[in-house]
Amino acid sequence: DLSFNFYAGSCPGAEFIVRNTVRSASTTDPSILGKLLRLIFHDCFVQGCDASVLIRGNGTERSDPGNASLGGFTVIESAKNVLEIFCPGIVSCADILVLAARDAVEALGGPVVAVPTGRRDGTVSLAENVRPNIIDTDFTVDKMITVFSSKGLSVQDLVVLSGAHTIGAAHCNTFNSRFKRDPNGNFELIDASLDNNYAQTLMNKCSSSMDPTTTVVNNDPETSSTFDNQYYRNLQAHKGLFQTDSALMEDERTRKIVEILANDEEIFFERWSESFVKMSVMGVRVGEEGEIRRSCSFVN
Numbered sequence: 001d002l003s004f005n006f007y008a009g010s011c012p013g014a015e016f017i018v019r020n021t022v023r024s025a026s027t028t029d030p031s032i033l034g035k036l037l038r039l040i041f042h043d044c045f046v047q048g049c050d051a052s053v054l055i056r057g058n059g060t061e062r063s064d065p066g067n068a069s070l071g072g073f074t075v076i077e078s079a080k081n082v083l084e085i086f087c088p089g090i091v092s093c094a095d096i097l098v099l100a101a102r103d104a105v106e107a108l109g110g111p112v113v114a115v116p117t118g119r120r121d122g123t124v125s126l127a128e129n130v131r132p133n134i135i136d137t138d139f140t141v142d143k144m145i146t147v148f149s150s151k152g153l154s155v156q157d158l159v160v161l162s163g164a165h166t167i168g169a170a171h172c173n174t175f176n177s178r179f180k181r182d183p184n185g186n187f188e189l190i191d192a193s194l195d196n197n198y199a200q201t202l203m204n205k206c207s208s209s210m211d212p213t214t215t216v217v218n219n220d221p222e223t224s225s226t227f228d229n230q231y232y233r234n235l236q237a238h239k240g241l242f243q244t245d246s247a248l249m250e251d252e253r254t255r256k257i258v259e260i261l262a263n264d265e266e267i268f269f270e271r272w273s274e275s276f277v278k279m280s281v282m283g284v285r286v287g288e289e290g291e292i293r294r295s296c297s298f299v300n
């Protein structure tokens, strides 16, 4: 089973080594922190938190277009390399992923979350499992709730975990259908749930001369490098970047929770810790199940 400090006897430095690897990678490339947090969402929602998202090769999750903009793989791999020197064959890639996401939040001023460890690595990774399990930006609140509840996650978990969008960045093609430039070159708002001025700013940042699949914009226009509750205040100001962010304000069930989190960062941090742990233990393999991968990119 999972337990807190699972590696205390077998690899006492495990959590420290992951934390150090995340810290030093982020000093050279701060954008790594958002990528590490997103990675755990895409791992845990597809086949549980089993590091299936890391496997390279034809037809794996990583090869699916829905996962094309994921990053942070090299950080996980380099933590693994250090761990294989100190404790060969002991620490799973699934645990490294969870620990790295936890550490990314802490590095940006968010809560320090104690997470249980002892996950084993899965041996299956299929591209076809990505799209049915990952939420797309055109989903309704109903559809999001359905996906979350199929994973044992509540409406509150949906709103709280969406708070991850308080950090990081997104490519223009994930939100630029919410506005457009008319034939005269003038701005036109398509999605009325988006603030007009904010939408114009976004349109200018995503100008047609730039490739929408490479240009990125901050998820949180106010404090993109701080893990805080600003995301919820942005939602109240109609500055949610994705349609799915704005949608949380349109539905009574989710709006009530947004209001609470927008008003009190301490409550957000407490709820975040609970929801993050809940997500991080979804569908885990334990005991003799799965394996401890030698390289996070390939099954043994």
Ligand code: HEM
Binding pocket: 031, 033, 034, 035, 037, 038, 041, 069, 070, 071, 135, 136, 137, 144, 161, 162, 164, 165, 167, 168, 169, 170, 171, 172, 174, 219, 242, 244
């Ligand atoms: C609820 C449904 C969700 C939707 C529709 C969604 C959608 C997206 C999209 C489209 C992006 C931009 C990707 C890109 O263009 O590179 C993004 C970024 C991000 N998402 Fe989500 N997401 C959701 C939930 C979550 C959850 C649960 C987490 C983690 C707990 C998360 C963490 C992140 C982070 C940290 C980024 C920034 C990545 C970076 O900086 O590279 N998201 N999300």
Ligand SMILES: [Ca+2]
Binding pocket: 042, 043, 044, 045, 046, 047, 048, 049, 050, 051, 052, 053
């Ligand atoms: Ca997985």
Ligand SMILES: [Ca+2]
Binding pocket: 166, 167, 220, 222, 223, 224, 225, 226, 227, 228, 229, 230, 231
């Ligand atoms: Ca923020």
